[in-house]
Structure formats: structure tokens, C-alpha cells
Amino acid sequence: MYHSYWDWNVGKKIIADLSQWRKTFEWVEEPYVSPDGETIAAIVKPEDLKFSVCANGELWENYFDKIWYLRFKPNNSLVALVSKDSRWTVAVAGQTWENGYDFVWDTRFSKDGKRITVAAVNENKYFAVTDGSPWEQTYPSLSNLTVSDDGRNAAAVVQSILFNSGEIFKFQQGCYTAAVNGKAWGTNFLNIWDMSFSPDGQHLAAEVRKTLYDYTIVVDGQPWDKNFLSVWKPKFNPKDGSVTAPVKVRGGWALARNGEIFWDERFLQLWHHQYSADGKNIAAIVAPRFGQWTIAVNGRPWPVTFNNLVTDLVVSPDGRRIACAAKSDGQWYIAADGQCWDNGFDMVWAPVFSPDSRHIAVKVEKDGRFFVVIDGNPLKMDFTAAWDPIFSPDSEKIMIKGIGCDGNESQYCRHILNLYD
């Protein structure tokens, strides 16, 4: 979305030399790099007992007693959780929100990076805060903070009924609910876990346990008619608004839609399903047999399986291609479109598709060095640290971000390469 404004001129840009930072500060934490690659930043300690953030060599003007969870928003601005005099708040590009809290955590961004939500607590009262505005309602506990794509809606699992530890029968009557923008659903459950907003942010679906034994999916406070032996995180179909979730029934895991079994296939495991943008295809990580992992697309598993795990399932922008990271016999691999790429690695990050869906680039690690693999071929550049590659909006170029290329082990550079050279 912002990609088109970024500098896509082919070549190498030296952004910063971290050895300088290490000379200047006795404390430099692991660095983070902005999506556009133009900024590298780390939490540093400019003075005794004072922390700040160094971005491209420049310090934030504010110092703090503590800083943690430094991250770049999708729109390249820098956010961290900071505390001064035992009050915690959010700092964006060094500027803090007006209010402080006893504690803040679990930073969430809207997809465009414009909105920030965090979980917060004041005097044992829990709530969420979006761009500095706290919820009006507070709760005795809060977890599983979730925000909608546009960041306008935030939800969390909250405790609605107080109970003392040991009150097992009270707990079993259901003491938890979900709150959306502070307002509780009104129906209580034993447990609520992972939740998803609909793409428009107007609906919320959640995994719940109604009794110790009955699991189901709840949409906007209303449970599905049927109960299951277990369920995993529900997802909304981006087009028709229906809700699907992996559910456990006798005979294995299946995908259910709006409470009814949707995929005929049964799997030993089925989770992390993803929709294509048009809502027509669903891919999921599955175990067709015990200890064998792969991807199933619309219920049909890939022929290739991995005996350790499959993770980071990614669907291409056009919805036709699937890629994932996988591990077999202790080695990590990349698999795409039903096939496993040749090389094994020590670690594989989530695959990245080009906007035209034709290319896949992946950050990988081998023997302590980091590489980028494009369409199965490792680039001949290696780094001491690297970040996820990004394709240009026209899918003709790729940005590689890393430290330690060309012999200088502390220099951070961003490289724009032409894919077709």
C-alpha cells in the first residue's frame, strides 16, 4: 500500500553502521528494520539507568526507565512500550501517549499501521487502549487482545464474574466473556480463546468452551448449535461473511462452516486455515496421518509430507498459490504449490509472495548466516542478520535488508535487486 512511494531504484543503500552504536552505547539490543528498509533501530542505553531508542544513529529525545517491544508499524514509524516513574505507555517515534498506566503490553497495529492498540492495566482494572483512548469499561482480567484489520475495533477475552481460587463449581458455570471496544457480549463461557474479526471489523468469532467437555464457535456472542470435542481459531470468509473453524469430531478433525461440517475429509490434525482473497479457496495445515504434516487445499492434502511440522502457511495475493515453512528430520524446508524446494536450512521464515503472485522469496538461516531464497534459488548474498524481503509493487524488483553483506559485519544495507537481471 505504501510500497509505491518507497525508493525502488536498483542498488545498495548503506543505512547505518552498528559498530558505531556499540562504541557509543554500552547497551544495544537486537535491531529492528522498517518495512521500507530505510530505518534501523534498537533500544540503547545512553546514560546509566536510562534507555532510549537509536534509529539510524539518532537518539529519541526522550529517555525512559525501561523500554521494551520496539517494533516498526507497517507504515514505517517506530513504536515501543516505555516507562517513566513506574508509569507505562506507548511511544511513537519517541513521543508518548498522554496517559500512563500501571502496565501496557500486547501491541497491535491496524493493517495500514495507522492505529495502535495495546492491553493496559490500572490498579488491577484491565482494558484496552487504542491510540491513547482507553475503553470506558474495565475488567478484572483481560487476555487475547485482537484488533480488526482497520484497527477501529478491538476485542479481548475478559472476566465477567469474579470467583476465588478454588471455587471450581462457580468457574464451571462460566465466568468469561468477550468485550468488543469495551462492551461485553453478555453471554458467559467457561473459556474463550482465539478470536477473529470479520474483514469489515463488524463481527467477532471466537473459540469457546461451554462446559468442561463442549467446545464450539461463538459469533457475536451467539454459539453455534453444535458442540465439538475441540475447536481451533475461526475465520470469516472475506466475501460472504460465513465463519469456518477446524472442529474435532469422532474420527478426527474437520473444517466446519457455520456449525456444519464443511470438508468431508477427516484429518489427524487441522489448523491455521486461510482464505484466498476471493473467499473461494481455503488452505490449512493438516496432518493426514500421525506424525505426517502437509497443507490441504479445499480439503485435498498435498502429496508431499513433513515429519516434524508445517508452519507459516501463506496464500498468494491471487489466491492460487500456497507456500509454507516445514521441517523434516530436523531440517527446515520451504514448500510451495505441493512441492518441497531442494535445500534444507537451520531455520525458515514465512514465505513472501510478489504482488503478482509469480514469485516467492523467503528468509532462511544456515550455519549462523542468513540468506534469501527466491523461487527455490538462494541469492548469493549472506548476512549476519536479515529481515524479510519485500517485492516492489510491480513485482519486478526485490528489496533485501541485511547486516553484514560485502564483508562489513556491522553495516546495515538495503539492496534493491532487479528480479530479471
Next chain:
Amino acid sequence: MTKQSPANIATIPDEGIDKGGQRLTTDQITRVISRHLEEEGGARLKIYMETCVHCGLCSDACHFYLSNDHDPKFSPAGKVKQALAPIIRKKGRVSVDFIKKASEIAFTECNLCRRCVMYCPFGINIAYLMLFIRRICHKLGVVPQYIQDTAHSHSATMNQMWVKEDEWIDTLHWQEDEARDEIENLRIPLEKEGADIFYSVIGPEPKFRAQLIYQAAVIMNAAGMDWTMPATSGWDNSDMCMYTGDEEMVARLKKVHFEAAMRLKTKRIVMGECGHAFRSVHDVGNRYLGWKMSPLSVIHAIEFYYELFRDRKLRVRQKYSIPVTLHDPCNVVRGGGLHELARYVIHETCSRFVEMHPNREHNYCCGAGGGVINCGPPYTKKRESSSKVKADQLADAMARGAKVIIAPCHNCHSGLEDTVKHYGLDMEIKFLGDIIYECIYK
């Protein structure tokens, strides 16, 4: 053949069992159990129940039996006879009182230590049978109150101790601050993606034994490890649901734990000195999810310390001079084969080591494991009196000079503390980490 008077009434008041039992009728019990037998009672159950020839050879394996005057009711097969055989024979048509008693037996008279598996000529897995009863009790809602509460905590917070998300992070910040008073610039790296090691602990560490996190951080720092801990749920590797029979929750807990480590792109999980968590992560929970072995390698603290000394990552400043003995925890020794590695670490760090007997795979259980200590105060007396053989074993080691018991497991630690106190033994209990922290160059 003698008729033993069947002690078929649960003797110890427990709200979870008593109130849970009040809600039941015989018909309900029969319905739930017969469905359970139909769904989950497979070949193992059948063969185990059938091949047991009632030879009684398992008796000597069990510390409950040995500590309670060789009362046959406490022998492994004796417990199966009381709590499971009638269920199978009557196809679930048993009374409420029976279920209450079965729950007490399965939850508080067996530590699931699996020592008896090594004493049964057929390898009948009594722990499996006891867990089978516990799962029935879970399905009937007749589980001791304290451990059920812990299972609830797991479900609501993904940790064992009702620790809230912020409290966890705050504890790490606090321990980091504390540690910095001793070691400048020490860090407990939170959410550091791509670190080598994902360090996970059990719920009681941040709640009651935060100094263990401090010590772990010092050890990691001294060894120059690239490590991290998550600021999300998944930090707790413990699992009382494994012991209440709530297998669906076990799966959920382990998913959260493994996925936290996978999300952070760490290569391996190193866990603190806990036994049951190791069992859950290495052996049990992964299975419920379809992973044959744990998807990322799981390294118990014992093995981790062993690696650090073997690779000379840690250097000993001065060996620990007070004579020590080692309690081999069942879940990492009988369940993980780490006994020689533990001895390696002790030889590296301590100048005098006294073996207790029996040891290694044959060590007696601490009496606390398998969720027994988690059933809480109502059963403390029974637990203590059932640890007499453990006390004798410790007293013998003490007579041969041992003053400190190293117990690389949280449950063992708590169990042994009770035993040492109850039997008036003058011994101190330590984790391996305590010893290492004391004697290395930091």
C-alpha cells in the same frame, strides 16, 4: 482366598470429589463410562487387564505399598483391582461412592511414576490405567478440588497459577532489574525473534520462585547464550490437565507452548528444572496434537547444563563443598534418561557426591509427582506417610554424609521438602541451577 473388607468409601473430605459426586446418579455414571469405554477403551486397556496374572510382583515397586506397611491395597495391581477392575467387569455400572473412592485412589495414591512398569514382567503400564480412571473421573466431574482448580487456571490463563499476561512480563522485568544489581547489563530478552533458545518455565516460577528465573538468566548470560522468553502465553510448559485427564486441554496447552517457540523462530526449547512439564512436552502433549516427537527439540535443564559444562561454556569458580546426593526425578530419568547427565553436572560442580539407593531409573518417587501434591492440603498427611520409604532412603544417604539433596524437578522439590520436614531430616533441597549459580564465574 480372603475377603478383604472393601474400603469403598472415600475417606478424605474433598469438595471436588464430594460435590462432584453429589451431582451424579448411577445411570449417569454408567452412561458416561460405557461411552468412554466404547470410545477410548482399546487394546492396551484390554490386554493390560487380561494379562495381569495377579502375581503381586509390582508391589515392591511402589512407595505407597512400601511406606504403608506393605498394605496390599496400595500395591499397583491392588489399586487397579479396587478402582478399575469393577468398572470393566460391571461395564460402568458402579455407584457414586465407588467413583468417589476410585477418584481418591487414582488421584492421590499413585504418582504415575511408572516404577512398577519396570517391575511387572509383562510391562503392564499401571500409570496408563490410573490415567484411564482419572480421565473417567474428569468426564464425570469428580476430580479433587485443588488440581481441578489448577486445570481451570490452565484453561483460562494458559498457565498453572492464574498468572495474568501483564504479571508474567512484569515478573521478568522485575527479575531483570534485580539481576542487574548483581550483573550489570544482564538482560532477560523478551520476544527476541530468531534467538537460538526459547526458555520456558512452569507457572509456579514467576508466582513463587522468581529467583529461579533470575538464576537462569545469570547462567544464560554467563554462558553467552542467545535466548528469549515470550511476552505472550506459551511461556508456561507445565500441564496439570495431563494429570486430571483433560486431554483436550493438554493439546491446547502444548499447542500454545510450541507455537510460541515457533512464532519466535527459535531452534530449540530449553526448559527449567521441571519433571512433569518435560513429560508433557517431550512425551505426552505432542502426541495429542499429532506430532510424533516434539516439533522443536526440547532440552531439559539437566541436559542443557550438561552441554554448557561439556562445551566449557560455563567455568566453575569453586566447587560446591557441602556433600550432595541426587534425587532422580521419575519424569526426566525414567521418562527421559537424563540420569548420567545429571551426575556429570554434579561432578563438574560439587566436590562430594553421595549416591542414594536405589537410584537412577530405580529411584523412589518423591511422593508429590503425578499431580498428587497438586491435590492439595487434604492429602498432605497421606502423602507424607506414604513417603516413609523415601525418608528412609534419604536418611541412609544422610548417614553416609549427604547434607544437600539435589532435586532437578519442581514437584520433587516440594515433595522432598515435606518429607524432610515431616521425618525430621536435617537436609536441604536444591535445584541443580542453585548449585551452578553458586559456583560458576558469572
Next chain:
Amino acid sequence: MMHEIFSFVRGPMVWIAFTVFTVGSLYRFISMWRLAKKKDSVVFNYFSFFYALRSIGHWIFPFAGVNMRKHPAMTVVAFLFHICLFVVPIFLSAHVIMFKESWNISWRWLPDPAADIMVMIVIVCCLFFWGRRIFLKEVRYLTSVSDYLILAAVAAPFISGLWAYHQWTAFSAVMIVHIISGEILLMIIPFTKLSHMLFFPFTRGYMGSEFGAVRHAKDW
């Protein structure tokens, strides 16, 4: 009358006994296999031949395991009992000769005095087991009527065989008892606790696999 009974138990009944034993055992194996496939896939997923054999090896070798050393008398008795229990019926000269007469197949047999002693060993062992059930409280507690009946079923063919061989009182009637009790024993193996004979390699092997391959520990 006697003769008719004799020729029945010596003829068709033998066939019936062997058929029940074989078919029964096969049935038990297959049904257990299928049940395990359905509900205990863990057994197949974790079965390791190496560790199964490692464990079985330790448990079929006298005094290889700690518990065997803890109970030396029981260990000696159990091994002698099981060895004699198998060896005598198969290598007894009278039995081998019957096979020779019936199907013209034969193998080396035991000298009769040796067999005689072995039979007595089996009987003494049975007495020992009986005594355990009466005098050891941990065994007595576990023991039910069926345990005595099974012990009797095992002892019967040996006692009657010894009787008949030595031609004590009414030995020809006892011979019929011997044959019948032997046939009954064979037939009940698959359907009673004696099926431990069939399932021992599997239970021990499975535990050996779990202890060896997953838990890196001994199970003896």
C-alpha cells in the same frame, strides 16, 4: 464305554483342542490388532523392534532385571516352571510317539526319567504359586477364584500325567483325565489370563519401545 471315551479324547477331541487353540489364538491376535489399529495407534507409531527385543531379551533371561534379583526364589521357580511347562509336553517320548504314529513326524525326545523330574518340577512350582497366593498378603489380596482355577487347570495335566505314567491306582481313567485336562488347558489359553503367553511379546515389546526409543531409559 471307557474305550469310546478314550478314542474320542485321543482322536477328534485332539483336533478340536488344537483347532480351538490355534483359531482362538489367531482370533485374539487379529481382533486385538484391529482394536489397537482403531484405538491404540500409539502402539504402532512408537513400536521399535530394536528396543522391543532389548526389553524382551532382558525379561526372558533369568536375573537380568532388578525385580528378578529381588525375588530369587520366585525367579528360579518362574523360569523352571515355564521351561518345563513348554518342554515336557513337546518333548515327552509318549507325545512324540503319538505324533509319529499319527502323522509320521517325529523329533528327539527327552529321556523318561528327565521328563519325570521336569513334571515334578512343574507340580512343585504350581504348589509354590499356590502357596504364594495363600501366604503372601500382596498376592492373596489380588487373588480371585479364577486364579486358583487357572492354576489348577495348568497343574492338572501334569499331575494326571505323572499319575498315569507311574501307573498308580485307576491309571487308565486318570489317563483320560490327563488327556482331557491337557486339551482343556490348550483350549483355554487364548481366552483366559493364560493369554499372557500370547501377548507377552507385545506388552513387553511396546513398553520396551516406549522406554527405549522415547524415554531413553531401561525398563528392567
